[in-house]
Amino acid sequence: MSNNYKRHVLNSKKEQLTADYKTRNPNYKTHKGMDFTDETGECIITAIAGGVVDSCRNDVLGVDHNYNTAGNYVRIKHPNDIYTRYLHMKKGSVSVKAGQTVKAGTKLGIMGETGDSYGIHLHFDVNVNGEYVDPLPYLMGEKSFTEISNNTEDEDEPTYPELRKGDKVTLKSAPLYASSTVSKKANTVTGVYYIYADGIINGRIRITTTKGNKDCTGWVNATDCKTENKTEPAKPAPVKPEPVQSTTLKVGDKVRVRKGALTYSNSYLASWVYDTVFDVQQVGTSASKDYIVIGLNGQVTAGMQAKDLTKV
Ligand SMILES: [Zn+2]
Numbered sequence: 001m002s003n004n005y006k007r008h009v010l011n012s013k014k015e016q017l018t019a020d021y022k023t024r025n026p027n028y029k030t031h032k033g034m035d036f037t038d039e040t041g042e043c044i045i046t047a048i049a050g051g052v053v054d055s056c057r058n059d060v061l062g063v064d065h066n067y068n069t070a071g072n073y074v075r076i077k078h079p080n081d082i083y084t085r086y087l088h089m090k091k092g093s094v095s096v097k098a099g100q101t102v103k104a105g106t107k108l109g110i111m112g113e114t115g116d117s118y119g120i121h122l123h124f125d126v127n128v129n130g131e132y133v134d135p136l137p138y139l140m141g142e143k144s145f146t147e148i149s150n151n152t153e154d155e156d157e158p159t160y161p162e163l164r165k166g167d168k169v170t171l172k173s174a175p176l177y178a179s180s181t182v183s184k185k186a187n188t189v190t191g192v193y194y195i196y197a198d199g200i201i202n203g204r205i206r207i208t209t210t211k212g213n214k215d216c217t218g219w220v221n222a223t224d225c226k227t228e229n230k231t232e233p234a235k236p237a238p239v240k241p242e243p244v245q246s247t248t249l250k251v252g253d254k255v256r257v258r259k260g261a262l263t264y265s266n267s268y269l270a271s272w273v274y275d276t277v278f279d280v281q282q283v284g285t286s287a288s289k290d291y292i293v294i295g296l297n298g299q300v301t302a303g304m305q306a307k308d309l310t311k312v
Contacts, residue, residue: 006141009086009124010036011044011107018121021134032132033085033125034139043111045086045122047102048138049145051078054202058094059265059303060114067282068293068300071115074108077202078145081130084138087123088115091265098270099199130183163205163225165275166212167195174224176217179297180204186218193217195225199272249292253280254312257294261308264291269302277312 003015019028019035038044054077060068072089074096090112096102113120126135137143163169170192175185180201189207196206196216204219249255254277262268278301282293290306 003139005139007048007104007139009045009048009122009139010038010042010111011046011105012038012040012042014039015122015139021136023134024136033087033123034135036122036124037120038111038122043120045074045089045108045111047074047076047104047106047108048084048124049076049078050101050103051076051084051145053077053096053098053100053102054083055098055299055301056094056096057300057302058089058092058109058267059263061091061285062114063117064114065116068114069116071117072109072112073115076102080146081128082145083127084135085123085125085127087125088112088117088121090114094267097268098201161222161225161227163195163198163200163222163227165195165198165272167225167227168211169193169195169207169225169227171207171220171224171226174220177204177219179299180219181297181299189217189220193220197272197275199270249280249283249306249309249311251280251283254278255280255292255294255309256312257304258308258310261304264303264305267302273301280309 005015009015015036016039017034018037019025019031021034022029022031025031054075056074058072060071070087072091072094073085073087074094075083075085077083086108089109091114093110093112094108096108111120111122124135126133126138171189173188173190176187176189178186193207193209194211196208200222203222205222205225206216206219208215208217256277257273259274278294278296280292281295281300285291292304292306292309293300294304295301
């Protein structure tokens with residue numbers, strides 16, 4: 001049975017609902033999204049609207065009801081603090097990278113059964129200002145991804161100032177956050193700061209007090225950063241690479257990623273990853289003891305090979 005959606009999350013545009021959003025689902029009142037299969041069997045997942053890939057994962061091996069519950073996924077940031085997520089994709093099928101700009105219809109990956117999934121399907125959800133909301137009005141074209149107006153065109157993309165590691169910026173009463181994702185501000189900052197590392201995540205970037213400082217002050221909105229004069233990219237902070245055996249890494253260790261390393265499944269990483277100290281979040285799986293999950297502030301960044309990590 002075909003749907004009447006005006007926007008789509010499958011290339012075939014033949015989304016078949018298998019589990020509805022919580023308010024229409026008496027059997028699953030906690031379900032934060034809508035689950036779909038593809039009645040054509042094509043199963044190619046596409047972006048519902050334009051935005052920037054905010055995070056993704058491509059290396060979850062299979063069903064995991066406890067840890068990597070999203071499985072392989074893509075999260076897209078749209079304007080106005082609207083995020084969409086596409087969960088449970090097939091391992092290795094994710095075809096976009098964090099930081100990449102996508103349009104409505106851009107292919108994201110292939111439907112799968114990874115994470116907390118029972119059967120091959122797409123879990124699609126919409127988050128506005130930190131809360132999961134009913135995806136249906138977005139699929140029906142009743143709600144816009146751009147303005148609170150009636151405009152249903154959705155090709156606008158957020159634009160951020162070009163900021164590179166070492167750039168000098170001035171901030172004026174700018175909200176400071178402990179991470180790229182927390183909504184509560186830790187403080188405000190005013191004065192001259194420097195970009196700590198490349199990479200705008202969720203519209204935020206890390207700053208530090210002096211150029212090349214090893215300590216990160218926190219995250220500020222990229223749009224709050226006024227660039228003074230561009231400086232040459234700072235030399236990476238000197239690190240003492242000390243290759244370690246996988247067996248010596250444990251959860252909670254601080255690690256850096258070897259320059260140029262790829263993820264466990266050979267996906268590329270955003271450049272800031274190589275300048276960042278991560279926490280080890282998981283060591284090994286039943287399949288491989290060299291599979292190490294790294295992340296920041298309790299959020300998963302990537303699954304890596306132990307040989308590509310150096311303990312800090
Ligand atoms: Zn679901």
